[in-house]
Amino acid sequence: MPANASSPTEVAPHIKREKIISLLKKKFDFENAHLRVPGKKGNGILSKCQSYDAPNQAKDLGIYPFFREIQGTEGSKVRIDDKDVISVSTNNYLGLTKDSRVIAAARAALEKFGAGCTGSRFLNGTLSLHKTLERDLSAFLNREDTIVMSTGFQANQGTISCLLGRKDVAFSDRENHASIYEGCAIAPGKTVRYRHNDMDHLEYCLKKHSGVDGKIIITDTVFSMSGDIANLPGIVKLAKDYRATVLVDEAHGLGVLGDRGKGLTTYYDLEKEIDIYVGTFSKSLGSIGGFVSGDARVMEYIRHKASAFIFTAALPPASVAGVTAALDIMNRETERLDRLRDNTAYIKKGFFDIGYQVNNNQVPIVPIKIGDEALTLFLNQLLFNDGIFASVAVSPVVPPLNAMIRTSYTASHTREDLDRILASFQKFGTELGIIPQ
Ligand SMILES: Cc1ncc(COP(=O)(O)O)c(C=O)c1O
Incomplete structure (x- = not known):
């Protein structure tokens, strides 16, 4: 990352995937971020907390993905940082929370x-x-x-x-x-x-x-x-x-x-x-x-x-x-279930068509497997800035180097939402060399 860049979105999109990873890695040890933090000897049980710095490092890089503050929800959208974004980070599969x-x-x-x-x-x-x-x-x-x-x-x-x-x-x-x-x-x-x-x-x-x-x-x-x-x-x-x-x-x-x-x-x-x-x-x-x-x-x-x-x-x-x-x-009322299944089939075919590997089943959980943790967090932030709120799974939730963006779909997503999501994944996936041009 350029020395004066405060967020990964300031990294020029033409920078190649390896370059981005190495730039991010210089600042943050992603693979070992989850490991037990050695406490300073003699400082008691809380010393591990004093030296636990991984979240702050990710925040400094502008790629920290957790505990985002949701200000409101409406259909497939959530409001975060005063901006409406499409959520693919939900388990509200049938959209019943606000019925x-x-x-x-x-x-x-x-x-x-x-x-x-x-x-x-x-x-x-x-x-x-x-x-x-x-x-x-x-x-x-x-x-x-x-x-x-x-x-x-x-x-x-x-x-x-x-x-x-x-x-x-x-x-x-x-x-x-x-x-x-x-x-x-x-x-x-x-x-x-x-x-x-x-x-x-x-x-x-x-x-x-x-x-x-x-x-x-x-x-x-x-x-x-x-x-x-x-x-x-x-x-x-x-x-x-x-x-x-x-x-x-x-x-x-x-x-x-x-x-x-x-x-x-x-x-x-x-x-x-x-x-x-x-x-x-x-x-x-x-x-x-x-x-x-x-x-x-x-x-x-x-x-x-x-x-x-x-x-x-x-x-x-x-x-x-x-x-x-x-x-x-x-x-x-089975129409929600029918809509959920239609949406699931649509998004999976869409991902497949643009070059992502997806599970061919009826499950509305669609993990986008990236592997490298730095690249995953970076992509997630680019998606968020583009109006897509997804979840990331990094070690220890998944094994090291198996990081993924976990997306999930509901009966509340519209076709327009799904097309927006696919377009965003296609754009950044291509730029970062995750999917073929
Ligand atoms: C497979 C599985 N089992 C159990 C749970 C726990 O459910 P709850 O959120 O009700 O505690 C979850 C939630 O993440 C889950 O994904």
Whole structure:
């Protein structure tokens, strides 16, 4: 970067990719930015904080992509720095966060029950609203029972950590969400991580533990960064062969895949084969919260044993009522799902046509894999300045040198939005040598 440039956008666009990377790297050690920061000896537990400088370095370069302040939202747009930009950094797949019926239901619950529950579901925080939502989810997913929790993170963490006993073994896809990692890490049982979506490796791991009675295979159905879908038929077959329980995390499958957005489980017609279904309200259902569904006896156990459920305050009334309304809309009106699928097909074909590699599936998560972290942050900033708000995934969220721009699409995007996004990616991708001229 020129010595007097304060932001990467001041770098002339004709500068070649290698040049930009080397200029940025001189100032910022991207590959090692995530590593443990050595604290100064003798300065106590907080010394690591004093020497943690990676965010400031990125801010100085004008390429810091996190914690952007959103001043308002409208359809596919968000307002940031007093400017409307198209968001491809959202999990509001069905565009339900601002549906008037969802807002009305949330407002009514707020008026009736107040701002919060001020206590755990276990003791004093279970409202009739929670029970209604649990019944609705059980009916929608054809499960005996459901537990509504305060976040999807806690649903995974609480469920896994209370089920995985000392003698049990969990088999967890290496690309699973952090909440699954955390659940496994705090459980007394052992966890074996199998290679991402690799059924041969999963079978190898299961075979090695065939003497173990308590085995559980855990997988995201839609992987949140790559947008891959799990090989659920393969997993179910192996679970049968090796007598293992199956837990799926449908965080990004719910509202997106299968009939009426019931998830990958329904897409593959495997509802009866999946023992435990975990989901979140923070994506298609447009709010916050999580849940776990399954057989009544299993749910009753989790309800009384999961620390992440028992020792935390209940999901607030407005959120519960909003989610209940959103679920009803999702179940009855399929046009949002149709629009989401049309938009997904359109954007994927568009990216493919201009030279980006994309997954050929129905998942509206479209990662643009760049590799180098400096180049990824730089491209992201150029996109933002051009009116596109995307997310970046850098190490440790993805392995080093696997940095990507994670884009995601919703029913609210218009064709005009999608064409604008493609034009922007084409322009900067070509300039930076990411795609062919
Ligand atoms: C695959 C997956 N599981 C679980 C979660 C956690 O969901 P929540 O936001 O409800 O805590 C997320 C959210 O990022 C996710 O992507």
